[in-house]
Amino acid sequence: xxKLIKTKEEYLDENYLELHYDExxxxxxxxxxxxxxxxxxxxxxxxxKKQAVPLADMFYFETVDRKTFGxxxxxxxxxxxxxxxxxxxxxxxxxxxxxxxxxxxxxxxxRLQGDLNMRTLIYLKNDECLxxxxxxxxxxxxxxxKLQGKxx
Amino acid sequence: MKIIDRxxxxxxxxxxxxxxVCGKLLFEKMTGFTDRFYTExxxxxxxxxxxxxxILSMHYYLQRFPFIPVVIGQYVFLIxxxxxxxxxxxxxxxxxxxxxxxxxxxxTIPYVIGxxxxxxxxxxxxxxxxxxxxxxx
Numbered sequence: 001x002x003k004l005i006k007t008k009e010e011y012l013d014e015n016y017l018e019l020h021y022d023e024x025x026x027x028x029x030x031x032x033x034x035x036x037x038x039x040x041x042x043x044x045x046x047x048x049k050k051q052a053v054p055l056a057d058m059f060y061f062e063t064v065d066r067k068t069f070g071x072x073x074x075x076x077x078x079x080x081x082x083x084x085x086x087x088x089x090x091x092x093x094x095x096x097x098x099x100x101x102x103x104x105x106x107x108x109x110x111r112l113q114g115d116l117n118m119r120t121l122i123y124l125k126n127d128e129c130l131x132x133x134x135x136x137x138x139x140x141x142x143x144x145x146k147l148q149g150k151x152x
Numbered sequence: 153m154k155i156i157d158r159x160x161x162x163x164x165x166x167x168x169x170x171x172x173v174c175g176k177l178l179f180e181k182m183t184g185f186t187d188r189f190y191t192e193x194x195x196x197x198x199x200x201x202x203x204x205x206x207i208l209s210m211h212y213y214l215q216r217f218p219f220i221p222v223v224i225g226q227y228v229f230l231i232x233x234x235x236x237x238x239x240x241x242x243x244x245x246x247x248x249x250x251x252x253x254x255x256x257x258x259x260t261i262p263y264v265i266g267x268x269x270x271x272x273x274x275x276x277x278x279x280x281x282x283x284x285x286x287x288x289x
């Protein structure tokens with residue numbers, strides 16, 4: 001089973017990951033696939049300035065008035081991709097559709113809560129709350145189970 | 153829970169009809185009851201299976217609406233259609249005085265059990281998802 005060793009190094013210019021291997025097995029391939037998507041950047045516009053944001057920092061994406069916005073822990077910026085484009089491109093990074101107008105990063109979810117009308121409330125790690133429609137539940141749980149499989 | 157659509161509609165009707173008829177026959181065998189209206193009741197069972205499967209398949213298209221009004225609305229529609237069918241059938245054949253009450257019980261009990269199972273499975277699914285999410289950290 002693959003080990004994860006975290007080492008704290010002071011005064012490092014940039015964090016990095018290093019992989020030690022004898023053979024690339026299925027588990028390693030899975031981790032690498034996920035890392036490739038998670039280490040990608042997405043380009044967005046904030047205050048008329050373009051900037052690249054690590055995909056792993058994205059909490060969720062939302063469409064408002066045909067424009068797509070990406071939300072990090074504390075900022076929001078406009079991205080040029082459509083929600084469908086983001087799903088097609090970045091599903092492996094943990095993004096899943098939760099309603100017609102939003103996509104969430106599974107890694108940024110703190111917990112789920114159901115209400116009496118079977119709407120699922122998604123509490124994120126920045127304490128924001130999103131609502132998942134019943135129609136997207138099956139895809140959501142499928143993605144979550146897939147992610148759990150990869151983690152194993 | 154599997155979604156009922158046009159691809160599996162017939163098979164869902166067939167399976168539920170078989171289970172209901174087998175249950176009916178077992179119950180009659182155990183209690184020694186003889187059904188005088190055997191043919192009529194078998195076709196009533198088939199009609200209810202088709203109707204109930206149709207109403208449950210509508211659930212998929214009503215997912216954007218709140219669950220409680222949908223499930224109550226579907227129940228009212230189902231029981232309404234059954235009562236109208238009993239009233240219509242009573243014009244052509246004799247009905248037991250307790251026909252409405254019997255059908256009300258026969259439909260309500262399985263419907264409530266099914267809705268409760270669906271509701272409980274929903275909250276269990278959330279609990280399981282929360283366990284997975286806590287392990288992802």
